[in-house]
Amino acid sequence: MTESRQYHITTFGCQMNKADSERMAGILEGMGYLFAEDPNEADLVLYNTCTIRDNAEQKVYSYLGRQAKRKHSKPDLTLIVAGCVAQQEGESLLRRVPEVDLIMGPQHANRLQELLEQVDSGSQIVATEPIHIVEDITKPRRDSSVTAWVNVIYGCNEHCTYCVVPGVRGTEQSRYPEAIYAEMEELGRQGFKEVTLLGQNIDAYGRDLPGTTPEGRNKYNLTDLLYFVHDVPGIERIRFATSHPRYFTERLIKACHELPKICEHFHIPFQSGDNDVLKAMRRGYTHEKYRRIIDNVRKYMPDASISADAIVAFPGETEEQFENTLKLVEDIGFDQLNTAAYSPRPGTPAAVWEDQLSEEVKSDRLQRLNRLVNQKAAERSERYAGRVEAVLVEGQNPKNPNQVMGRTSGNRLTFFEGDINELKGTIVSVRITEVRPFSLTGEPIEALVTA
Ligand code: SAH
Numbered sequence: 415m416t417e418s419r420q421y422h423i424t425t426f427g428c429q430m431n432k433a434d435s436e437r438m439a440g441i442l443e444g445m446g447y448l449f450a451e452d453p454n455e456a457d458l459v460l461y462n463t464c465t466i467r468d469n470a471e472q473k474v475y476s477y478l479g480r481q482a483k484r485k486h487s488k489p490d491l492t493l494i495v496a497g498c499v500a501q502q503e504g505e506s507l508l509r510r511v512p513e514v515d516l517i518m519g520p521q522h523a524n525r526l527q528e529l530l531e532q533v534d535s536g537s538q539i540v541a542t543e544p545i546h547i548v549e550d551i552t553k554p555r556r557d558s559s560v561t562a563w564v565n566v567i568y569g570c571n572e573h574c575t576y577c578v579v580p581g582v583r584g585t586e587q588s589r590y591p592e593a594i595y596a597e598m599e600e601l602g603r604q605g606f607k608e609v610t611l612l613g614q615n616i617d618a619y620g621r622d623l624p625g626t627t628p629e630g631r632n633k634y635n636l637t638d639l640l641y642f643v644h645d646v647p648g649i650e651r652i653r654f655a656t657s658h659p660r661y662f663t664e665r666l667i668k669a670c671h672e673l674p675k676i677c678e679h680f681h682i683p684f685q686s687g688d689n690d691v692l693k694a695m696r697r698g699y700t701h702e703k704y705r706r707i708i709d710n711v712r713k714y715m716p717d718a719s720i721s722a723d724a725i726v727a728f729p730g731e732t733e734e735q736f737e738n739t740l741k742l743v744e745d746i747g748f749d750q751l752n753t754a755a756y757s758p759r760p761g762t763p764a765a766v767w768e769d770q771l772s773e774e775v776k777s778d779r780l781q782r783l784n785r786l787v788n789q790k791a792a793e794r795s796e797r798y799a800g801r802v803e804a805v806l807v808e809g810q811n812p813k814n815p816n817q818v819m820g821r822t823s824g825n826r827l828t829f830f831e832g833d834i835n836e837l838k839g840t841i842v843s844v845r846i847t848e849v850r851p852f853s854l855t856g857e858p859i860e861a862l863v864t865a
């Protein structure tokens with residue numbers, strides 16, 4: 415019955431959503447659905463949504479509105495809202511867009527098939543109750559054939575006062591090390607070269623798993639996991655995100671230094687460079703502690719890339735406090751920084767505080783921070799000029815078919831002349847001839863690892 419039906423998925427938001435979308439696409443293909451690039455050609459449209467900031471949520475409604483309208487002339491269209499807006503809005507989304515057939519929170523991604531069967535029997539479904547995420551037995555349809563996401567911990571138990579994630583992703587659930595290992599082994603067998611281990615607060619990995627060492631340490635924390643999965647055949651590179659400064663350890667840094675497959679890149683959001691703001695955000699560290707972490711990383715790995723996230727114009731943030739963020743960025747010199755103006759989110763403590771800042775202040779601070787970020791990234795890129803870097807080739811340069819693109823261990827996007835059919839999935843040493851703030855161009859020298 416479903417043989418010739420086509421599906422389309424649009425994914426908003428972070429890497430977790432991308433990973434969930436790949437699993438849901440795998441489920442749909444297992445059910446016989448065929449992929450459609452264009453949502454307007456599809457019989458089933460799934461929006462995997464993000465609610466981290468208001469503009470992310472609004473985007474979802476505008477996409478959804480178009481498909482809801484289309485359903486009036488195509489009643490057999492199945493319309494699904496998955497992900498974080500689905501979790502946040504639940505039933506009220508059904509009232510707002512009654513054309514939707516299925517609303518499913520992120521914890522329910524692996525249940526797509528059984529939920530669809532309920533839809534097919536004629537009901538509108540809202541699946542947002544907290545559940546234990548069943549071990550992933552689905553075969554994801556991965557976007558890349560070179561790099562892959564692997565979830566290691568779902569959810570987040572932190573209580574940052576601005577953030578919806580704990581509310582929409584639920585409490586922490588670590589996967590067993592053996593399950594992670596098995597998924598990576600399968601990826602290695604399929605020819606994947608790089609794995610990014612994922613968690614909203616990946617440093618929390620293992621703390622909900624049974625079993626502790628005599629010292630009271632978790633039997634498997636992130637560092638143990640890195641040692642454990644490091645020898646998976648075929649996987650040449652391992653990345654992980656996102657690190658939380660509160661739980662980041664020296665033991666982890668040492669492991670990254672010691673283990674050759676771990677890439678020299680750390681994504682450690684700091685959010686603010688001001689201690690009072692950090693306290694109001696309930697982040698659990700000071701800017702001094704953050705600086706010590708970075709110093710420590712650089713002690714072991716002087717060349718490591720550092721990226722982070724920051725929020726400007728948090729409620730009550732003074733000009734002086736904002737300048738402390740500028741100062742931190744100036745002092746550390748990030749390779750990349752994701753910046754955002756604070757956006758009040760429903761159900762979070764900071765959203766109802768009275769000292770919200772104006773849109774003018776938000777956009778002024780964001781622009782000033784972004785200027786500094788670009789300048790610093792350009793300075794950081796300079797160090798690559800003339801150097802030889804190992805680049806894992808992922809695809810073709812979309813702007814120049816004679817070039818391929820890939821990433822250095824430090825996560826800098828790098829372009830060089832070559833044929834993608836020959837080079838995809840290989841690691842090539844490349845002499846860097848041109849540097850830009852967020853990307854590099856070079857000349858290939860030799861293949862280090864074949865596809
Ligand atoms: N777990 C990660 C962050 C996940 S959300 C961490 O702890 O750092 C990704 C980023 O979105 C955050 O780092 C933060 O910079 C930003 N963000 C989260 N909530 C926000 C809000 N209400 N307004 C603006 N930016 C926000």
Ligand code: SF4
Pocket residue numbers: 570571572573574577578579580614615658
């Ligand atoms: Fe949100 Fe904080 Fe959890 Fe990150 S650690 S996902 S910012 S609550």
Ligand code: F3S
Pocket residue numbers: 426427428429430431463464465466497498578579582583
């Ligand atoms: Fe967005 Fe949900 Fe990720 S809110 S950032 S998609 S966890």
